[in-house]
Amino acid sequence: MDQKIQFFSEDFGFTPKNKGKIRRWLKAVIRSEKKMPWYINIIFCSDEYLLDLNRNFLKHDTLTDIITFPFMENDDNISGDIYISIPRVKENAENFGQDFEAELQRVMVHGILHLLGYKDKSKIAKAEMTAKEDLYLDLASTIN
Numbered sequence: 045m046d047q048k049i050q051f052f053s054e055d056f057g058f059t060p061k062n063k064g065k066i067r068r069w070l071k072a073v074i075r076s077e078k079k080m081p082w083y084i085n086i087i088f089c090s091d092e093y094l095l096d097l098n099r100n101f102l103k104h105d106t107l108t109d110i111i112t113f114p115f116m117e118n119d120d121n122i123s124g125d126i127y128i129s130i131p132r133v134k135e136n137a138e139n140f141g142q143d144f145e146a147e148l149q150r151v152m153v154h155g156i157l158h159l160l161g162y163k164d165k166s167k168i169a170k171a172e173m174t175a176k177e178d179l180y181l182d183l184a185s186t187i188n
Contacts, residue, residue: 049084058088058130060148069187070156073180074122077160082123083115084159086152094129109133110151112158126155146181153180 049067051060060066074081091107098104098111109132114124128151137147154164157176164170 052087054089056090069184082121085125112155122159
């Protein structure tokens with residue numbers, strides 16, 4: 045079984061640093077949750093591009109930093125598209141006093157957690173998701 049985490053840029057020229065390390069880290073996150081990565085696309089885009097997706101698919105007329113679309117659900121594998129607005133991540137990093145790369149990592153793992161089935165609509169679910177994000181951000185520092 046070929047396991048792929050791929051990076052794309054849609055209407056926005058962005059490529060993450062250390063793609064190999066990010067792939068190894070995200071695969072480790074997925075395996076820690078007792079799943080296997082299947083085809084996962086991380087697509088970096090503009091606010092406008094993500095707003096259009098948000099309006100058309102989710103019927104929300106708001107800016108967001110991430111939208112996740114799962115492809116399939118089964119007991120062993122996860123797959124899907126994770127769309128990330130780079131301008132939104134940059135603004136959030138500034139607003140939260142974070143380094144851009146650290147905020148980007150948080151958003152990427154947030155998307156992976158959504159593909160794994162975690163939700164963030166209630167206070168309790170959001171707290172659980174944030175705790176998982178923190179746990180897996182710590183894991184990122186151990187990956188070479």
